[in-house]
Amino acid sequence: MSSIFSPLTKNVGIDLGTCTTQVYVEGRGVVLSEPSLIATDERNKKVIAVGNAAAGLLAKSPETVKVHKPLLNGVIADYNVTRTMLGYLLSKSVRSVQRLRIIVGVPSAASNVEKRAVLEAVFQAGAKEAYLMETAAAAAIGSNLPIFEPLGNMVIDMGGGTTSIATLSLGGIAVAKSVHLGGLDLDAAIKEYLREKYDVVTGDSTVEEIKVRIGSAVLPLEDQPYYFTGRGLDDGLLKEVAVKSSEIYQVIAKPLYRILELVRNVLRETPPELSADVMEHGIVLTGGGALLHGLDKLFSQELRVPVMIGANPELAVVTGIGKALMSREKLPALVEGAQHIYRRRF
Numbered sequence: 648m649s650s651i652f653s654p655l656t657k658n659v660g661i662d663l664g665t666c667t668t669q670v671y672v673e674g675r676g677v678v679l680s681e682p683s684l685i686a687t688d689e690r691n692k693k694v695i696a697v698g699n700a701a702a703g704l705l706a707k708s709p710e711t712v713k714v715h716k717p718l719l720n721g722v723i724a725d726y727n728v729t730r731t732m733l734g735y736l737l738s739k740s741v742r743s744v745q746r747l748r749i750i751v752g753v754p755s756a757a758s759n760v761e762k763r764a765v766l767e768a769v770f771q772a773g774a775k776e777a778y779l780m781e782t783a784a785a786a787a788i789g790s791n792l793p794i795f796e797p798l799g800n801m802v803i804d805m806g807g808g809t810t811s812i813a814t815l816s817l818g819g820i821a822v823a824k825s826v827h828l829g830g831l832d833l834d835a836a837i838k839e840y841l842r843e844k845y846d847v848v849t850g851d852s853t854v855e856e857i858k859v860r861i862g863s864a865v866l867p868l869e870d871q872p873y874y875f876t877g878r879g880l881d882d883g884l885l886k887e888v889a890v891k892s893s894e895i896y897q898v899i900a901k902p903l904y905r906i907l908e909l910v911r912n913v914l915r916e917t918p919p920e921l922s923a924d925v926m927e928h929g930i931v932l933t934g935g936g937a938l939l940h941g942l943d944k945l946f947s948q949e950l951r952v953p954v955m956i957g958a959n960p961e962l963a964v965v966t967g968i969g970k971a972l973m974s975r976e977k978l979p980a981l982v983e984g985a986q987h988i989y990r991r992r993f
């Protein structure tokens with residue numbers, strides 16, 4: 648039986664995210680981080696741009712161009728489009744897509760059907776072997792948590808469409824949960840608020856910019872205004888609006904408290920000896936959402952546990968998959984189950 652550690656095959660890690668796809672290549676590290684987007688010409692269905700290039704076409708493309716977002720809540724929403732996007736991004740990352748052994752991160756709540764769709768897409772994109780790994784476990788490894796020690800470790804990975812939470816110890820997952828809530832839900836709440844309060848329709852990139860610039864998970868000390876242009880609901884004309892950070896703080900509190908409730912559930916289900924370690928050593932926040940101002944402070948205040956932002960939080964999952972690819976003797980435990988259920992050779 649050929650081993651997962653065969654030297655003939657190139658090991659590649661992929662974080663196939665709702666907002667961003669990242670690729671790690673053995674020996675080179677993270678080689679690609681681009682939006683999970685693909686643009687097609689609707690007249691002949693040909694691909695005209697992928698990743699960063701497709702992002703440049705968002706909101707500015709003519710009607711004949713469609714920009715697809717093939718992932719939703721961390722799982723594949725459009726299989727064919729995902730497969731094509733992955734093929735392009737992989738060929739940009741490695742010289743040859745022959746002999747690739749790929750590990751992909753998936754949220755713990757992904758169903759078997761969703762997991763199989765991810766594996767199929769990876770095989771179709773060129774993988775010879777493919778494995779799955781839970782996003783939160785990868786994020787913990789990518790943040791250098793001592794998950795192989797007899798210690799309770801906890802990580803919260805907040806992405807665009809999904810938040811994954813897990814406690815880990817002795818190289819395994821003690822409790823893991825994920826919820827279809829992430830940065831995009833904060834954007835949706837802001838968009839809805841601006842529509843109701845200021846009667847404007849606001850573009851997705853403007854809404855995200857508002858969140859990144861003045862969004863805060865805790866009451867901001869300075870109530871900064873942010874000026875933007877939206878389209879008036881009544882007359883369709885462009886309108887300048889000033890929104891304040893205190894308003895955004897109130898708007899995003901609801902989805903953030905729903906995530907907090909899930910974190911509490913994971914803590915409740917974690918065996919007491921492991922949660923005692925978490926209380927002492929704290930929780931690590933990863934994913935793009937970890938960069939939201941004050942998120943660590945909010946979680947720390949509400950949970951009464953130290954909360955730290957991981958190093959390079961937005962790269963934690965793909966870095967963790969990369970490290971798992973390298974820690975050969977420990978890998979089987981980390982992808983436990985996936986090897987037996989999902990391993991397939993062509």
Ligand SMILES: Nc1ncnc2c1ncn2[C@@H]1O[C@H](COP(=O)(O)OP(=O)(O)OP(=O)(O)O)[C@@H](O)[C@H]1O
Pocket residue numbers: 662663664665666667668720721722805806807808809810829830831855858859862934935936937938939940961
């Ligand atoms: N500085 C910031 N402040 C607030 N949010 C941020 C910041 N930077 C990035 N984000 C948010 O992080 C999210 C993207 O995170 P990430 O790239 O980890 O998600 P993903 O892996 O694509 O999604 P998922 O894991 O849900 O599939 C977006 O919603 C983005 O707006």
